[in-house]
Amino acid sequence: MLEKIKKAVEYIRPFLPEQPEYVIVLGSGLGKLQDEVQDKVIIDYKNIPDFPQTTVEGHKGRLIFGKIEGKPVLMMAGRFHYYEGYSMEEVTFPMRVFKGLGIDKVILSNASGGVNPSYEVGDAVVIRDHINMMPEHPLRGKNIDELGPRFVDMSEAYDNVMRQFVIEFGAQNEIEVKEGVYMGLQGPTFETPSEYGLVRILGADCVGMSTVPEVIVAKHQGMRVFCISVITDLGGPEIAFPVSHEEVLNAANKAMPKIIVLVKGLIANGN
Numbered sequence: 001m002l003e004k005i006k007k008a009v010e011y012i013r014p015f016l017p018e019q020p021e022y023v024i025v026l027g028s029g030l031g032k033l034q035d036e037v038q039d040k041v042i043i044d045y046k047n048i049p050d051f052p053q054t055t056v057e058g059h060k061g062r063l064i065f066g067k068i069e070g071k072p073v074l075m076m077a078g079r080f081h082y083y084e085g086y087s088m089e090e091v092t093f094p095m096r097v098f099k100g101l102g103i104d105k106v107i108l109s110n111a112s113g114g115v116n117p118s119y120e121v122g123d124a125v126v127i128r129d130h131i132n133m134m135p136e137h138p139l140r141g142k143n144i145d146e147l148g149p150r151f152v153d154m155s156e157a158y159d160n161v162m163r164q165f166v167i168e169f170g171a172q173n174e175i176e177v178k179e180g181v182y183m184g185l186q187g188p189t190f191e192t193p194s195e196y197g198l199v200r201i202l203g204a205d206c207v208g209m210s211t212v213p214e215v216i217v218a219k220h221q222g223m224r225v226f227c228i229s230v231i232t233d234l235g236g237p238e239i240a241f242p243v244s245h246e247e248v249l250n251a252a253n254k255a256m257p258k259i260i261v262l263v264k265g266l267i268a269n270g271n
């Protein structure tokens with residue numbers, strides 16, 4: 001594992017003219033954030049040793065180094081989902097590599113289904129906490145002490161300072177920002193109405209098929225994590241609307257301008 005991380009890091013490093021401050025992981029339908037990056041350097045996954053390859057429409061496989069608000073960032077366009085058949089080690093390998101590159105701040109984005117009755121399609125939700133309901137844990141197995149501790153504190157998985165900043169920044173810019181708990185499920189099916197109901201009963205506000213493994217591995221390595229979710233559909237026991245991947249991508253796309261303002265604000269502020 002350490003050797004694999006080292007090889008990927010050694011491949012990527014010469015492409016980076018500067019040390020990136022943030023890594024930004026793009027979720028479904030949120031690829032347009034790439035257009036905000038200046039002075040781009042593109043690194044295709046297919047050339048990075050041991051990097052998995054993407055399979056889902058709407059997820060391109062490349063890292064993009066560049067500047068946002070003058071700050072050096074690395075963007076991950078195309079993430080790996082457990083439901084695609086990757087192992088948890090593969091799903092989270094990029095996060096290992098980002099830490100290996102010396103990056104300590106992570107901005108994740110995703111599309112999720114809203115189960116909180118106050119949510120609407122297109123809402124921007126700052127993730128306050130998560131509930132891990134994925135069937136496998138990314139840290140299961142022998143701990144690699146060089147990477148992080150055996151037992152990981154998750155009392156503040158989502159960085160308080162980053163969260164508070166974005167909520168206040170949203171208010172100042174008249175962008176409604178909600179806060180919520182994300183439940184990570186395996187997928188690839190969207191939930192049945194009864195399952196959405198269960199997600200709500202269990203204490204989550206929204207549900208998706210990504211993010212949680214990456215957050216766990218980022219926290220294992222002591223990274224600071226921020227996550228913003230776009231509500232792309234609504235679910236609950238009394239709601240039986242069909243959900244499609246296309247609808248998810250469209251809704252995420254529509255919310256893009258808000259997400260861009262919030263992410264740029266966070267980066268410009270340097271939190």
Ligand code: HPA
Binds near residue numbers: 111189207233235248
């Ligand atoms: N469920 C799971 N994942 C999702 C959803 C959903 O409703 N919407 C977008 N990703």
